[in-house]
Amino acid sequence: MRPALSHLLLLGGLGLSAVLQIVSPQLDDYAVNILILAGINIILAVSLNLVNGHTGQFSLGHAGFMAAGAYASSLVTLASGPLASGGDPVVKNAVFLGALLAGGGFAALCGFLVGVPSLRLRGDYLAIVTLGFGEIIRVVLQNTDAVGGARGLEGIPALTNLFWTFGIATVTIYTVACLVNSTYGRGFIAVRDDEIAAEAMGISTTRYKVSAFVVGAFFAGLAGGLFAHYISFIAPETFNFLKSVDVVVMVILGGMGSTPGVVAAAILLTLLNEILRDFEQYRMIVFSLLLIILMIARPQGLLGNFRKKRKGTS
Amino acid sequence: MSASLLLDQVTMRFGGLVAVSGLDFIVNHGEMVGLIGPNGAGKTTVFNVITGVYKPTSGTVSLGDRVLNGLPAHRITRHGIARTFQNIRLFGSLSVFDNVRCAMIPGLRHGVTSALTRGPAHSREESRLRGEILELLAIFDMSGAADSPAEGLAYGDRRRLEIVRALATRPRLLLLDEPAAGMNPTEKSQLIELIRFIQKKFDIAVLLVEHDMKVVMGVCQRIVVLDYGKKIAEGTPEEIRRNPLVIEAYLGGEVADA
Amino acid sequence: MDWGNFAQQLVNGLSLGAIYALIALGYTMVYGVLRFINFAHGDVFMIGAFAGLYINRWLKPFFTGLPEALSTAVVLLLSMGACACLGVLIEKLAYKPLRNRSRLTVLITAIGVSLFLSYSAQLIFGAAPKGFPNLFNSTTHDLPGGASATTEQFVVLGVTVLLLAALRWIVLGTRMGLAMRALSNNPAAASLMGVNTDAVISFTFALGSALAAAAGIFFAMLYQAIDPFMGILPGIKAFVAAVLGGIGSLPGAALGGVLIGLIETLVVGYSQDIGIPSGYRDAVAFVLLILILLFKPAGLLGKSEREKV
Numbered sequence: 001m002r003p004a005l006s007h008l009l010l011l012g013g014l015g016l017s018a019v020l021q022i023v024s025p026q027l028d029d030y031a032v033n034i035l036i037l038a039g040i041n042i043i044l045a046v047s048l049n050l051v052n053g054h055t056g057q058f059s060l061g062h063a064g065f066m067a068a069g070a071y072a073s074s075l076v077t078l079a080s081g082p083l084a085s086g087g088d089p090v091v092k093n094a095v096f097l098g099a100l101l102a103g104g105g106f107a108a109l110c111g112f113l114v115g116v117p118s119l120r121l122r123g124d125y126l127a128i129v130t131l132g133f134g135e136i137i138r139v140v141l142q143n144t145d146a147v148g149g150a151r152g153l154e155g156i157p158a159l160t161n162l163f164w165t166f167g168i169a170t171v172t173i174y175t176v177a178c179l180v181n182s183t184y185g186r187g188f189i190a191v192r193d194d195e196i197a198a199e200a201m202g203i204s205t206t207r208y209k210v211s212a213f214v215v216g217a218f219f220a221g222l223a224g225g226l227f228a229h230y231i232s233f234i235a236p237e238t239f240n241f242l243k244s245v246d247v248v249v250m251v252i253l254g255g256m257g258s259t260p261g262v263v264a265a266a267i268l269l270t271l272l273n274e275i276l277r278d279f280e281q282y283r284m285i286v287f288s289l290l291l292i293i294l295m296i297a298r299p300q301g302l303l304g305n306f307r308k309k310r311k312g313t314s
Numbered sequence: 315m316s317a318s319l320l321l322d323q324v325t326m327r328f329g330g331l332v333a334v335s336g337l338d339f340i341v342n343h344g345e346m347v348g349l350i351g352p353n354g355a356g357k358t359t360v361f362n363v364i365t366g367v368y369k370p371t372s373g374t375v376s377l378g379d380r381v382l383n384g385l386p387a388h389r390i391t392r393h394g395i396a397r398t399f400q401n402i403r404l405f406g407s408l409s410v411f412d413n414v415r416c417a418m419i420p421g422l423r424h425g426v427t428s429a430l431t432r433g434p435a436h437s438r439e440e441s442r443l444r445g446e447i448l449e450l451l452a453i454f455d456m457s458g459a460a461d462s463p464a465e466g467l468a469y470g471d472r473r474r475l476e477i478v479r480a481l482a483t484r485p486r487l488l489l490l491d492e493p494a495a496g497m498n499p500t501e502k503s504q505l506i507e508l509i510r511f512i513q514k515k516f517d518i519a520v521l522l523v524e525h526d527m528k529v530v531m532g533v534c535q536r537i538v539v540l541d542y543g544k545k546i547a548e549g550t551p552e553e554i555r556r557n558p559l560v561i562e563a564y565l566g567g568e569v570a571d572a
Numbered sequence: 573m574d575w576g577n578f579a580q581q582l583v584n585g586l587s588l589g590a591i592y593a594l595i596a597l598g599y600t601m602v603y604g605v606l607r608f609i610n611f612a613h614g615d616v617f618m619i620g621a622f623a624g625l626y627i628n629r630w631l632k633p634f635f636t637g638l639p640e641a642l643s644t645a646v647v648l649l650l651s652m653g654a655c656a657c658l659g660v661l662i663e664k665l666a667y668k669p670l671r672n673r674s675r676l677t678v679l680i681t682a683i684g685v686s687l688f689l690s691y692s693a694q695l696i697f698g699a700a701p702k703g704f705p706n707l708f709n710s711t712t713h714d715l716p717g718g719a720s721a722t723t724e725q726f727v728v729l730g731v732t733v734l735l736l737a738a739l740r741w742i743v744l745g746t747r748m749g750l751a752m753r754a755l756s757n758n759p760a761a762a763s764l765m766g767v768n769t770d771a772v773i774s775f776t777f778a779l780g781s782a783l784a785a786a787a788g789i790f791f792a793m794l795y796q797a798i799d800p801f802m803g804i805l806p807g808i809k810a811f812v813a814a815v816l817g818g819i820g821s822l823p824g825a826a827l828g829g830v831l832i833g834l835i836e837t838l839v840v841g842y843s844q845d846i847g848i849p850s851g852y853r854d855a856v857a858f859v860l861l862i863l864i865l866l867f868k869p870a871g872l873l874g875k876s877e878r879e880k881v
Contacts (some may be wrong), residue, residue: 006432058676117866124609124679132858143851182429183415184441187726190405190416197403199387202420202483284691293683299677
């Protein structure tokens with residue numbers, strides 16, 4: 001991506017978010033609801049794609065990082081009391097931005113803590129360990145009375161709007177696209193394709209993997225913050241293993257390593273979720289069958305360029 | 315010129331198995347050295363020890379006055395040792411251009427922040443690298459394939475790309491692991507020319523593991539022979555050809571005929 | 573120290589550990605022959621419990637007059653048979669088309685199968701937990717040292733020992749077992765030597781699923797309630813057990829299962845003394861998993877594998 005073009009896209013995305021926010025009073029609540037959920041899902045899917053798609057690490061713990069961001073940012077806005085819920089829109093939004101960044105930062109810290117020990121693990125083991133970390137975060141939240149334990153946190157000020165959601169989604173896409181489409185960022189794909197060859201090229205696979213985890217977790221944390229300040233209520237159960245699977249399905253459906261594909265899949269699955277809302281008990285059956293059929297018939301996803309990897313020789 | 319690569323009493327054990335034992339040898343600056351031996355003699359293990367894939371059980375590997383053993387593989391590459399692999403390991407989903415581009419990562423002056431801000435320094439560096447990569451590809455007649463995926467290349471081209479990619483790390487020493495494997499006689503003669511050309515053009519030392527005696531004898535100034543992880547002979551191609559220990563190790567086969 | 577309480581914790585930990593061990597064996601056997609984590613294994617365990625519930629309900633009229641030991645055995649064996657068929661079916665439909673694909677592709681498929689089984693079960697059996705009936709009259713038996721054990725706990729431990737002995741005989745004493753070992757040792761060579769790979773893989777799934785079904789019924793007997801999502805946590809904990817013992821090693825899986833059961837029970841039993849709230853029960857296995865993978869990735873009885881360069 002050329003510099004001028006990427007800057008234009010960034011500004012265009014932010015501008016579009018502002019326009020959406022300005023016209024939002026004209027939109028009906030249902031449309032706004034779907035747009036915000038789609039935006040949050042885009043952030044989650046694109047950031048997980050950096051880890052699972054581009055870098056080839058398989059994380060099943062994205063919901064855990066989302067939880068970390070949701071709780072941390074909510075604690076900030078709840079602690080700042082009237083500043084966050086008061087009348088002054090500038091103060092309110094400044095507090096919100098600070099809270100979101102605090103949530104993202106805390107999630108990034110968690111990502112670092114998960115990333116470092118996970119480096120020695122490959123493929124399926126890494127998947128189970130990240131799942132384990134996600135569950136540990138959940139269990140810790142459940143047992144911490146200061147954050148409401150299993151009951152969760154309520155009364156979180158509703159500060160999320162279309163501008164913040166799509167603004168952050170734009171920044172997420174910009175960051176991941178710029179990272180991957182630079183010489184530095186080709187390293188992520190080198191790590192995915194062949195770690196030993198990457199090391200032989202002087203690439204520190206450790207650094208790339210940890211960076212992917214940290215950046216991925218940071219944006220998952222932002223998504224968590226947006227979610228918390230949209231629904232106004234969070235509980236540990238909101239961020240269970242199935243939430244992680246939801247995001248994984250988006251990444252797989254979109255095609256691991258393809259940002260446009262993953263964005264499309266995030267929107268598609270958000271819509272599908274809404275359409276199937278009245279058939280809740282069938283929703284996950286449809287999703288799981290979709291996953292199985294996709295893996296058998298089209299593992300590169302609907303739009304992806306993920307290469308079929310040969311089985312490791314022994 | 316002092317020793318470039320020095321192995322001093324290098325031993326590598328896997329559990330009870332001694333793959334390499336008490337190995338000494340040097341590769342001088344600009345020299346072409348062959349490392350030969352029957353199957354399972356420990357040649358590739360030696361490569362893996364030198365390049366940091368394995369950490370030697372004992373002994374020292376050094377390049378110039380810098381001790382390398384214990385360093386992670388990517389640090390060793392940054393100190394000037396590049397390699398190819400016996401079973402070609404390209405970045406299959408990346409283009410030929412990007413495969414070479416990955417070798418430029420350690421030399422980047424502007425890293426993550428510049429990739430994100432995309433300022434003028436970033437553009438300048440990216441276009442400088444682009445020039446260097448295309449130049450390198452042109453030297454090896456691969457410019458035409460720059461944008462094709464590495465996975466789709468013909469076998470000989472994949473071997474060649476691996477060598478180009480290794481050279482792009484700007485090594486002082488290039489390790490080639492069976493570059494002639496799977497090649498026909500014409501391709502092999504071309505390979506011999508290519509290796510000689512590389513050594514002159516880039517002024518580097520080459521350490522070559524190879525089964526094909528014609529290639530080894532045609533390229534190397536000096537040959538080290540391994541058997542069961544031990545060095546059994548070392549000398550010029552002429553000396554090695556006549557060495558009874560070597561002939562015995564190869565069951566009186568290839569060496570004498572080549 | 574209260575030795576009676578300690579002995580009681582040991583009894584509880586052992587019976588829970590027996591269940592984990594039976595599930596872990598399935599993980600480790602499948603990993604041995606196919607080198608992938610059969611994520612859906614925990615759901616086979618859940619289906620096993622439901623199969624027990626319904627088979628017992630349907631056959632109840634025929635059980636009158638039969639000794640309880642016999643009727644329990646019938647329920648157990650039929651459920652094991654049903655799950656063995658289910659395991660083979662899953663392998664044929666979902667995993668077989670993926671032979672020689674990357675491990676991740678298979679893992680994702682396995683997650684899909686797992687979700688499919690859980691949610692189908694929810695659709696069929698309902699989301700609310702169902703009570704599991706007593707298959708036999710149960711009393712509490714006093715043990716030396718001040719502990720006590722229920723009849724269920726005796727049955728669980730006794731039958732587990734029997735099943736482990738049977739498994740040992742199958743793996744070490746039959747031609748099929750020999751083929752399994754050959755396949756897990758070197759798939760290419762085994763198939764060149766005339767081992768019918770597909771048949772061995774099917775048999776492995778059947779065997780592992782049957783053991784999971786037994787574990788499901790034991791779990792239901794001890795906790796007396798079953799639900800469509802009951803398989804997720806025990807499944808993952810049993811996987812941890814398999815890794816702890818050294819994945820691919822059958823004695824390792826049995827040992828790992830017992831250890832995880834004991835550790836989990838002791839941590840909860842002594843939560844106040846060691847300062848870990850009992851709410852952290854489900855995190856214990858994950859913390860253990862991370863520690864094992866960091867410090868002894870080959871597990872207690874496993875062999876390490878090295879990528880060839």
